[in-house]
Amino acid sequence: MARWEGNTRERLERAALELFRDQGYDRTTVAQIAGHAGLTERSFYRWFTDKREVLFAGDELQACLEAGIAEVPAGTGALATLMAAFTAVPEVLRPPEMLIELRAVIADNPPLRERSLIKEAMLSEVTTAALCRRGHDEHTARLATALGMAILGSATRRWVLGERADFADLLAGSAADLVAVAADLPPGQGHSGKAPRKTR
Amino acid sequence: MARWEGNTRERLERAALELFRDQGYDRTTVAQIAGHAGLTERSFYRWFTDKREVLFAGDELQACLEAGIAEVPAGTGALATLMAAFTAVPEVLRPPEMLIELRAVIADNPPLRERSLIKEAMLSEVTTAALCRRGHDEHTARLATALGMAILGSATRRWVLGERADFADLLAGSAADLVAVAADLPPGQGHSGKAPRKTR
Structure with a gap:
């Protein structure tokens, strides 16, 4: 200990x-x-x-991400903003062996599983709202949140599974893998006409 | 009617x-x-x-996606497999005015909101498992599911909000927007070393 x-x-x-x-x-x-x-x-x-809250670190991750987003220079793109905010995440992550036990307790108890999903959904809503307040349109903010949460979830999972890299490297690796998976999309997909506003 | x-x-x-x-x-x-x-x-x-189940179309979307995935030719990339499976989705979508009312009822009732989140999480688990059974590694399957669900969610939201394009065009547009948002990632991100297996 x-x-x-x-x-x-x-x-x-x-x-x-x-x-x-x-x-x-x-x-x-x-x-x-x-x-x-x-x-x-x-x-x-x-x-x-x-x-119950002892398992969810008292909304610490949410506060950490909101603070992280607020510190990113104005004019940064939506997903780049989230990636920058994620650099503060390791400070609130528990050690892997604690996270493994914590996840096992949650997985074993349906009401706790539900609570965990609600916390995740709230985190996404908060992140989307924070991006909207920074001038990104809602469509872009939602897509960036989905991508950011996928990268964060992937990096955290690899960390829990025992990859001992620096968390920033895990994030960068998961981001690169996400881009590789997205490359799967057929080229020349149509466009919605609602171009994400690039502010960077 | x-x-x-x-x-x-x-x-x-x-x-x-x-x-x-x-x-x-x-x-x-x-x-x-x-x-x-x-x-x-x-x-x-x-x-x-x-x-409660009258609001969730009796797991129809899950069955539809599983059947759609099973029909995609072997060797197709993970995200391309999901995009192909999504072409069957319009058959199970309710008309926009019904979806708007349905979402309002769910949003108004915390236990229904929880149920809705659980259904979404189950859908992602089922999709990830289906991709793994097709030979994709779990890391790739999870990232592809996150991307696919973000695209499907975005297209459905635009459809509910009144965009009257063909659903396939909405999907293609949301996919293009997602790629544009992902382009925000700094180039030359490190790589996790777990290259997504490209089977296409």
């Missing part, structure tokens, strides 16, 4: 994951989690609104 | 949407829907397992 020792929130997250793994999510109480971490229930509720 | 008259399932769908709009989803019973359509409850349950 070296790196996370002493960090109250991560101690609670680790304690929760251990109990969820050993006795199941439904049978675990907030009091048990706090006790297992050697902390009080009150400490728990300082970090998380309920037992 | 011309085009859909006489089709039992669409009569039930229209009756359900009218009642959901006029008196709310939660206050509407299956008996009322059947009565409003001039049919029996038994007819309703021949088509739908419950009240």
Whole structure:
């Protein structure tokens, strides 16, 4: 636990994951989690609104992406904006072995799976709205969000699966793979007439 | 109602949407829907397992895409396979004015919104699995699914919003727009080393 020792929130997250793994999510109480971490229930509720939120890092990724997007210079293209914002993501990612356990708990529990999908959908909505506020039209913002989330999801998955590259390199690699997959589209596809506004 | 008259399932769908709009989803019973359509409850349950499924066209889109993918010649690239499969989609799409009402009912009701997200996630899983069975590696299959679903979602949204082009043209236009948005990525991105297998 070296790196996370002493960090109250991560101690609670680790304690929760251990109990969820050993006795199941439904049978675990907030009091048990706090006790297992050697902390009080009150400490728990300082970090998380309920037992479920301990699995979702309290909307940290959403805040991180919104802040990252806000820092990108005006006039940057929609997808380039997201790629720049993703450089802040490693700071909120948990270590791979924690993410693996966390994903196993979620996969095992249908209400948690639903919650996870809702969080993802909310993240996409927030990202699309942030791009629209920066002057991108909604059509472009939605497509850029879909591409960005596919790249982020792919890079995170490879990281969880054990690829030990720098996260920026994983992102760049997944972006390159996405472009290679898109190259599959027949050339000379028609155009919707709604040209994405290139602001870069 | 011309085009859909006489089709039992669409009569039930229209009756359900009218009642959901006029008196709310939660206050509407299956008996009322059947009565409003001039049919029996038994007819309703021949088509739908419950009240909720009337909004989701009974997994028709999933069956349509799986059948469409199976018909694509072996050796076709992953995304090209999905684009070919999408040509069968218009057959299961409801008319725009029905889709607009349907989306409004779903947007208004959190449990239905969750259900809708779960259906979408299931559709992506099924599509990814179908591509893997055709010999594409999982990494490529997931990226192609993300791109394909973004294109399909964009084309459907434009269709619902009133663009009256042929659905194949909407798909081609959204695909071209997606490629334009992807062009935003900095050139010379690193590569993950897991080259997507090009089978075309």
